[in-house]
Amino acid sequence: KKDIFMETFENIAMNFRRIFSQLSDGGSADLLLDEDNPLEGGLMIKAKPVGKNPQYIELMSGGEKTITALSFIFAIQRYQPAPFYILDEIDMFLDDDNIRKVSELIKNSSKEAQFIVVSLREHLMTSASQLFGVSIEEGVSKIVGVELEEVAD
Amino acid sequence: KKDIFMETFENIAMNFRRIFSQLSDGGSADLLLDEDNPLEGGLMIKAKPVGKNPQYIELMSGGEKTITALSFIFAIQRYQPAPFYILDEIDMFLDDDNIRKVSELIKNSSKEAQFIVVSLREHLMTSASQLFGVSIEEGVSKIVGVELEEVAD
Amino acid sequence: IKISRLSLRNFKSFKRISIPIPDGFTAIVGPNGSGKSNIIDAICFVLGRSSAKSLRAERFSDLIFNGGKKGKPADKAEVTLYLDNSGMEIPSQPKEIKIYRSVDASGNSIYKLNGKRTTRSEILEILSAAKIQPDGHNIILQGDITRIIEMSPLERRAIIDEIA
């Protein structure tokens, strides 16, 4: 039981370090066990964005917390992949630069699984391989399937 | 006591109707007292976006709820104005179209009071009369005061 | 395994649509209130979510199309999810798996697997063979990112425990 937990933890912690570094242009982050109680205590997240001191996730800004939380979610998915992912406005705290990085990550991950992503932000839409436009008239929703080439106009 | 409440309520309800209609291109909304218990019960919000049936705020989408909630906040401010307003990323659920409408409302309201607005969205920034750009290097934040003409390039 | 198509009939603001879901990265875009999150609710619904609240509805009957501005309210809501099982990830099932769920005005759900009536627990069993759960960490609903950000150290650990 203990061994399985440690193996899972080590794996996810490694993925987490790699993904955070990719999303933050070279920053570093760690998933830490509670030193006093490694087998039952909680998991802390400490991250060091580029040019800053290491800090716990609780002290970060909204956008920095989002990048760190998404790194954790994607680190889990790398270890135990699901066939598809559904993400509804995960980019709401992100600036345009971070949106580009997150959409790169989604684009790369979408080689192994389907991603269905709802977004209001242009920098995310343009990375998708296909777009569906939704509209509503007289209370009835409609969908327009738009190939990406069309959007590029 | 009862009279003062009703006078305040009527005033704010009227502002609310007007502001919601402005923000939603002609939709209508109402602030409703609890019929069974008008003096102690809660206030319901019912809104009818253009082309839809009237609905309670609880059933709306994230963006529709934001427009309705902001109409309520601005309706209060019209009745009891404060000297300044501080808004930090109130636009996170809004699409670009709704951001333009909210920034128009802020722009108009800023004739009577100061508005200090933090935003990541371009369509909000461009309505401001002055912009401050914040950056951070080696863990120390800096501010660059940018006149709006410069941004327009 | 992957999703090949999603069909909605009288589900929330949709009357009748059938959406092909391609491989790779699909973005759903559109103005506020147009029905984007309703599509996500439809997927959670057909996968067997048991709480109306998590589908942003007071009661299950709120999921039934209310007719919009001009039409008549429908009497039931139906969603069908088509899964491409050509890789036989779920060996006991055909190459194309059809999962159907409806709900009527009194809130009763009917599940069907490949056209034949079945139970929610059979659907969940089939899906878990392909690592699909109605409330897995692979589904982040609108606003949920705040919950994930504010997760406590113990909640984070519980996720790893579940996987181990």
Next chain:
Amino acid sequence: IKISRLSLRNFKSFKRISIPIPDGFTAIVGPNGSGKSNIIDAICFVLGRSSAKSLRAERFSDLIFNGGKKGKPADKAEVTLYLDNSGMEIPSQPKEIKIYRSVDASGNSIYKLNGKRTTRSEILEILSAAKIQPDGHNIILQGDITRIIEMSPLERRAIIDEIA
């Protein structure tokens, strides 16, 4: 009455800055983590907020500049708010009102009004004459819009009661 300037010294990620606040609509922009919300925290701090949590800090001493990557941590954080009272909205005060608050490493705050030491309650009294409160509805912090959206009917009523 209006805000004419805000000065920060060793407050969160700021070493020393003085920001003129013009009339009208001012936007604060910049990348994630650059310090935008820290400016808003400084305003809430100097207006007398009494909870460190609402300033996104565990303890008040977390508000003191930690030195960044290269520098030494400071020993206190200071914020000064300059109010333009030329319209004499607060008759008892001069044309320019200076409100100062500092906090030291043990979490003790010192308030000053126009350079002279005073108490938090005197500051709150002066400000309320101009309808300024440290936690008024005219201040919507990051993420707060979700709380306002999810307000219950009774909470909405309580706001109107307060005003009446």
